[in-house]
Amino acid sequence: MTDLGTMAPALAAALASRGYEALTPVQQAMLTPEAHNADLLVSAQTGSGKTVAFGIAIAPTLLGGAERFEPAGLPLALIVAPTRELAIQVRREFEWLYRETGARIASCVGGMDMRGERRALADGAHIVVGTPGRLRDHITRGSLDITELRAIVLDEADEMLDLGFRDDLEFILAAAPAERRTLLFSATVPNQIAQLAKRFQRDAHRIIAQGESSQHTDIEYQQILVAPADRENAIINTLLFFDSQNSIVFCHTREAVKHLSSRLANRGFAVVSLSGELSQAERTNALQSMRDGRARICVATDVAARGIDLPNLDLVIHADLPSNPDTLLHRSGRTGRAGRKGICTLIVPFHRRGAANRVLKLAKLSAQTVPAPTASDIERHNRQRILDDPALSVLPDEDEIGFVRELMATHGAEQIAAAYLRLQLAARPAPEELMEAPAHFAERERRPQAERAPRSDFDNGVWFRVSVGRKQRAEPRWLLPMICKAGGITKRAVGSIRIQDTDSQFEIAGDKADAFWASVKQNGTGEKGVTIQRMDGAPPAPEPAFSPKTSRKTGKFKPKPDGFSGKTDGKQKKPRKKKVKKQS
Incomplete structure (x- = not known):
């Protein structure tokens, strides 16, 4: 066991019983003389063990040298989390970490019964864990008295500011006693966090967790290039290929979560979803389903999955490309925790590979x-898993041997093995057929321009007409993705695009045309x-540029009207009327 230094004995015993053989860098930093009873500004990445770290840090301040707490009254510590x-996860961690101290821990989070929270606070609590908005409500209503606080911890402080909780945090910090410890834990320390620390902390000791530069070393990153219409099929195949005990799939929006969850459920996956539209009870049930094995896949938005810790989470899939490096790191940090290896896969449509590379580079x-x-x-992996199934190496016991022999005598070993194989394969969803192997596409993209073979696939190209043109503001940048998605092709199968006034024509490679038209x-x-309609033969030559003498409707020469002014600025004057003198 690591030298625990000044750690409270009750916490050391809890860590030992939990199987801790060594502390993480951020946890060790809490035991240094500089951190003792000081305000702390800590940078620590997701999965670094920071919940246990701030539990260790505030224990001496709360216990005051005693081994156990006195009967609970007003809260001594307040832990503020963004979601x-x-x-709830912090409370769960503190319950085992502080069990030997006799601590009473209450939670105040949005979506839960506020009356039950008021009763728990009235009964007394040593530590209160909550979200900013709900904590402020309790303080304003008088059900939470923080006048005896000795320590406040802001967990994921950068995320709370990003979510718009700045006013709530400033209200809570201003209402707390001036003589207290304030600990800010944040993945990054942007200017907003620095200002908050300067205003509400006193000579804060700065801690940057060691190993931060080698973050996510236990995570293997992959990017899978797919046709845009194949994105969901690639997600399904990736889930089937890795067959992880627990996986999480990230989407940008609630609607995307709802759609993908339904698609996976229809395919036979044990899936739950997490998004902001769910009630707290629904979200708690979803996470519990993942923990007890009733579900193996969680589809979630970024905010809903912030900070959650699921056991045996070996696979993270980015169904929607992260918009910035912080989002990528926070999502990916759900796996590869506590020394466990993990895989992070980005599903990247062909046309967005540049954006994916930029986000990875920034991260x-x-x-x-x-x-x-x-x-x-x-199929090859499934068969190998069946061959390696540990159940096949267990000999039948005395209660089973009789019926095993009866089965063997009745059906024979080969027939029984075939039935077992069919049952195993039927228990797994069927994989999807993909349009084109992304490896081939990536290889073509990596070739130098000079090495690319000349394209001859448009020598016999087939032309199609789409019912939008200039009047509908048609542009190649949105026509091309629509054509590819409609026909299940990549942009390399699309040749020339001619945009006319009321429609547009485009060419499809001859070997792809029939499949495109069928789709x-x-x-x-x-x-x-x-x-979209198929055309017979090639379209006519592009329309000529029009001059004031040319009719846009017919393309034919149009004579000048009488009285034409001769100006070519597009504004023709009406023919002049001859003035007739009035006769007296």
């Missing part, structure tokens, strides 16, 4: 580009009021 899930991470698992890859006839374009 309900993180607050100082490197990812291997790999193809999406194919049906044959998944369009079956699925449509996906855009309301927009249709």
Whole structure:
């Protein structure tokens, strides 16, 4: 066991019983003389053990040298977390960490019954854990008295500011006693955090957790290049290929979470969702399903999954590309925790690979580009898992041997093995067929321009017409993705695009044209009021540029009207009328 220094004996015993053999760098930093009874500004990445770290840090301040707490009265410590899930998780950690001290811990989080929280606070609590808005409500209503606080901890302080809790935090900190310890834990220390620390902390001791530069070393990063229409199919195949005990899939929006959860559930996956539209009870049940094995996949938004810690979470999938490096790191930090290896996969549509590379570079991470698992890859892995199943190496016991022999005599070993194989394969969802192997696409993109073979696939290209043109503000930048999605093709299969006034024509490579047309006839374009038709032969030459002498309707020469002024600025004057003198 690591030298625990000044750690409270009750906490040391709790860590030993929990199987801790060594403390993480941020936990060790809490035991240094400089950190003792000081305000702390701590930078620590997700998964570094910071919940236990600030539990260790505030214990001497709360216990005052005693081994156990006196009967509970007004709170001595307040822990503020950005989300309900993180607050509940902190409470769960503190319950085992402080069990030997006799601490009473209460929680105040949005979405829970406020009356029950008031009763718990009235009964007395040594430590209160909560979210900013709910804590402020209790303080304002008088149900939470923080006049006896000895320590306040802001967990994930940068996230709370990003979520707009600055006013609530300043209210809570201003209402707390001046003589207290204030501990700020944050993944990063932007200017807002620095200002908050300067205003509400006194000579804060700065701690940067060791190893921060080598963050996420236990995570293997991969990016899978896919056709835009194949994104969900690639997610399904990735889940099947890794077959992790627990996986989490991140989406940007609530609607995306709802859609993908339904798709996975329909395919036979044991899946739950986490998003802001769920009640606290629903979110708690979802997490509990992941912990007890009833569900193996969680589809979540960034905010809903902030700070959650799921056991045996070996796979993180970014269904939607992270918009910035901090989001990438926070998402990915759900796996690769406490020395456990993890895999983080980014599902990247072909046209967004540049954005993916930029986010990875800003996060100082490197990812291997790999193809999406194919049906044959998944089948091969499934068969290997069946062969390696530990249950097959266990000999039958006395109660089973009789019926085993009866089965063998009735059906034979080969027939029984075939039935077992079919049952195992039927228990897993079927993989998806992907349009094109991304590895081939990536290889083509990596070739120098001079080495690329000349393209001959448009020598026999087929032309199609789409029912939008200049008048509908058609542009190649949105026509091309729509064409690719409608026909299940990549942009390399699309040749020339000619935009006319009321429609547009585009060319599809000859070897892709029939499959493209079949997909369009079956699925449509996906855009309301927009249709695609196949053309017979090549379209006419592009329309000529029009001059004031040319009719836009017919393209033919139009003679000048009488009285034409001769100006070519686009504004023609009406023919002049001859003045007739009035006769007297």
